[in-house]
Amino acid sequence: MTFSKILIANRGEIACRVIRTARSLGYATVAVFSDADRQALHVRQADSAVHIGGASAADSYLRIDAMLDAARRSGADAVHPGYGFLSENPDFAQACLDAGLVFIGPPPAAMRAMGDKALAKRRMQDAGVPCAAGYLGTPEDDDAALIAQGLKLGFPLLVKATAGGGGRGMRRADAAHDLPGAIEGARREALSAFGNGSLMLERLIDNGRHIEIQVFADQQGHAVHLGERDCTAQRRRQKVIEEAPSPIVHPAQRASMGADAVAAALAVGYQGAGTVEFIVDAQGQHYFLEMNTRLQVEHPVTELITGLDLVEWQLRVAAGEPLPLAQADIRFTGHAIEARLYAEDPYAGFAPQTGQVLWWKPEVVPGSGVRIDHGLQEGDTVSPYYDAMVAKVIAHGRDRGDAIRRLRAALAHTPILGLRNNSRFLADLLAQPDFANAQMTTTRIDEWAQQGASVLQAPQPSDTAWLAAALALLAAQGQSWRSDSVAAFDMGLQCGEQLRRLRLHPDRHGGVAMTLLAPAVGEGAPESLAPMQVQASVLSFEAGQLRFALNGVVQSAVALLVGAQNGTQVHLALGGDCFVIHEPSAFPTTLSAQDPGRARAPVAGKVSRVLVAAGDAVVLGQQLLCVEAMKMEMWLCAQAPGTVSALHVQSGDQVESGALLAEIAVADATPAQ
Numbered sequence: 001m002t003f004s005k006i007l008i009a010n011r012g013e014i015a016c017r018v019i020r021t022a023r024s025l026g027y028a029t030v031a032v033f034s035d036a037d038r039q040a041l042h043v044r045q046a047d048s049a050v051h052i053g054g055a056s057a058a059d060s061y062l063r064i065d066a067m068l069d070a071a072r073r074s075g076a077d078a079v080h081p082g083y084g085f086l087s088e089n090p091d092f093a094q095a096c097l098d099a100g101l102v103f104i105g106p107p108p109a110a111m112r113a114m115g116d117k118a119l120a121k122r123r124m125q126d127a128g129v130p131c132a133a134g135y136l137g138t139p140e141d142d143d144a145a146l147i148a149q150g151l152k153l154g155f156p157l158l159v160k161a162t163a164g165g166g167g168r169g170m171r172r173a174d175a176a177h178d179l180p181g182a183i184e185g186a187r188r189e190a191l192s193a194f195g196n197g198s199l200m201l202e203r204l205i206d207n208g209r210h211i212e213i214q215v216f217a218d219q220q221g222h223a224v225h226l227g228e229r230d231c232t233a234q235r236r237r238q239k240v241i242e243e244a245p246s247p248i249v250h251p252a253q254r255a256s257m258g259a260d261a262v263a264a265a266l267a268v269g270y271q272g273a274g275t276v277e278f279i280v281d282a283q284g285q286h287y288f289l290e291m292n293t294r295l296q297v298e299h300p301v302t303e304l305i306t307g308l309d310l311v312e313w314q315l316r317v318a319a320g321e322p323l324p325l326a327q328a329d330i331r332f333t334g335h336a337i338e339a340r341l342y343a344e345d346p347y348a349g350f351a352p353q354t355g356q357v358l359w360w361k362p363e364v365v366p367g368s369g370v371r372i373d374h375g376l377q378e379g380d381t382v383s384p385y386y387d388a389m390v391a392k393v394i395a396h397g398r399d400r401g402d403a404i405r406r407l408r409a410a411l412a413h414t415p416i417l418g419l420r421n422n423s424r425f426l427a428d429l430l431a432q433p434d435f436a437n438a439q440m441t442t443t444r445i446d447e448w449a450q451q452g453a454s455v456l457q458a459p460q461p462s463d464t465a466w467l468a469a470a471l472a473l474l475a476a477q478g479q480s481w482r483s484d485s486v487a488a489f490d491m492g493l494q495c496g497e498q499l500r501r502l503r504l505h506p507d508r509h510g511g512v513a514m515t516l517l518a519p520a521v522g523e524g525a526p527e528s529l530a531p532m533q534v535q536a537s538v539l540s541f542e543a544g545q546l547r548f549a550l551n552g553v554v555q556s557a558v559a560l561l562v563g564a565q566n567g568t569q570v571h572l573a574l575g576g577d578c579f580v581i582h583e584p585s586a587f588p589t590t591l592s593a594q595d596p597g598r599a600r601a602p603v604a605g606k607v608s609r610v611l612v613a614a615g616d617a618v619v620l621g622q623q624l625l626c627v628e629a630m631k632m633e634m635w636l637c638a639q640a641p642g643t644v645s646a647l648h649v650q651s652g653d654q655v656e657s658g659a660l661l662a663e664i665a666v667a668d669a670t671p672a673q
Helices: 012-024 041-045 064-074 090-098 108-115 117-126 143-153 176-194 251-267 299-306 310-318 400-412 423-431 444-451 463-476
Strands: 005-008 028-034 048-053 078-080 157-161 170-173 199-203 209-217 223-235 238-244 272-280 286-292 335-342 370-374 389-397 489-495 498-506 511-516 532-542 545-550 553-564 567-574 577-582 598-600 605-610 623-629 632-637 642-647 660-666
Touching: 005 012, 005 064, 012 028, 012 041, 012 310, 012 370, 012 389, 028 041, 028 064, 048 064, 064 090, 078 310, 090 108, 108 117, 117 199, 117 251, 117 286, 143 157, 143 176, 143 199, 157 176, 170 176, 176 199, 209 251, 209 286, 209 310, 223 251, 223 299, 223 444, 238 299, 238 423, 251 272, 251 286, 272 310, 299 310, 299 335, 299 370, 299 389, 335 400, 335 423, 370 400, 389 400, 400 423, 423 577, 463 489, 463 498, 463 511, 463 532, 463 545, 463 553, 463 567, 463 577, 623 660
Parallel strands: 005 028, 005 078, 028 048
Antiparallel strands: 157 170, 157 199, 209 223, 209 272, 223 238, 238 335, 272 286, 335 389, 370 389, 489 498, 489 577, 498 511, 511 532, 532 545, 545 553, 553 567, 567 577, 598 660, 605 623, 623 632, 642 660
16 A cells, blocks of 8 residues: 655644654655644645645644545645544544545544444453443433432542543542532533533542553554553643653563553554553552554654654554564663643643744754654744644653653753743653652642642742843843943832842943842742842843853853833743743833723633623622633633623634623622711
């Protein structure tokens, strides 16, 4: 089965990843792009590209007809689905085959067998693969039927969509009173994400570890596994860090889980790359969760410990070749860890972020063991239409400690400026004792969020960061602060709610004596800070690279100066931290962002639900409406009791960040005299 030109039915990082291997093997590539991705990196890297529709996924990357038309127009004779979007849609796979295209993935029948989680579980039980207790559901189940089954099973329970993946359509229920809300929320999200509201129930294994096995099968009926990956570090059932091998799996467990995963693949006539996911309890017993019938986001860690190119294997299997290696020939070397770089704010409930990328230079030092997979370039705008993951930073070391150290360094040396992201949180997570000692569970990060743990407290600028920002602003002013004046002057700086003041005394040699004054009470910093005096100088400041000296110690930072309504902002990256620091206006606005009478969109996205109407009375904390962006639901709740005086949106509307969605006439809380 030969092919020569591959259409990649995806975008971003995975599209760039497939292009890289396809080109190395001599295949031509075709990219597809939406309105939002016209200038995207994957479009630039492919040999040709075809526009497929509007900005939203439903108008573009989820359109089977558009993909087939793009293949026909470009002359592609094969399709690689990547992951997400249509990658696990058996109708898409079948449509490709019916159109005479080679589908670089499993057969539609295997996708159907494993794509329905309930059906997959039945297959696994028949194949002797251990499964957790649960209720597999029927299409006729209503909420009452599910509640009755849940009460029989006991708690805690996981309510799961039978379709789809990626952690969507899942809700936890710890007691009977949680179950109706969990069912309603899981069904709503499943319908939105997959167009299928069928649900199943599963006894939740608390304090479990998420271990998955990479499998591969060819068209000749052979199957192997390529070891396990540990994906336990998650927030809201979305993976954050993955590693291979697992720090808690011993050789006998690996052999047992690998055998079960291969049996699962053979039971459905699988072909190509797939991942069998297990949950492992405190006693080390593993239970089948689901099978992802595609290449996984975390496949690079398997590639690094095996030395294999899994996309190459996909292409060879799709061409009818047998697996390149037998099970006995597969070797594992060292340890690899992958961190998912998300456009999100981990210090604000992991809320997704949008905006323009001002700085992104993912340079990898040869021999460092670091790999960066991404589809990002400076000037790109991260939109609300797709997943929040923008890059993956992966490190390979001789052992786990070596890999962790290399990954933390890589994160520090690869900042993104222009929009909030989780880079600092990832580095801090890697340093947490629970992670270092392999004691994470799938709910640990969520528990930290509920406890207000320090790892989820936003970092504050160090003294060096304040001084570096001041030097960047001074350097941008040229000679005006140097030889023509030696008079001392003051400068105020602000980062978020924190204010700092500096006293500057330039000399005639290009240096400046700087005193970082202690913050006043109530200015957002600890009262214990004392004034700091240094002799500083700017050594060079070109193309965003700031080299400076403090008391003779030379340091470097990335500093971008951007004009804004409140004056020039310094987007600063220093030692793994990123901050936006500016000189506050002498005439600050009196408008408060925290107005309980106005509900504004937390991010750009789609209004997915509206629960109130104009004239409705609301109480403190009542849910008003929901904005969905980047696979996350964000509910806006009443900040005070009152009456809905105006509603400016309806379900389905696209809104910009900060848009006014609803107005509340706040009840007068003044006691009667």
